[in-house]
Amino acid sequence: MSRHDHKATDRASGFRGNKAQLPSKPCTVCGRPMVWRKAWAKNWDEVKVCSDACRAQGARDRRAAAR
């Protein structure tokens, strides 16, 4: 065992470890990266937009494209 070694890795992984594991994908409307949220745990695959504003925008664009 080497003490200083453990300390170094602990510091490095402790800082980034959590967020690095969260999935993320771009909002289909504004293109900004959406980072996984607990609220989306059940329907992450269905989440396409980052906010209600973008959802409204996306719905509008879809209707416009359909007609």
Ligand SMILES: [Zn+2]
């Ligand atoms: Zn968006």
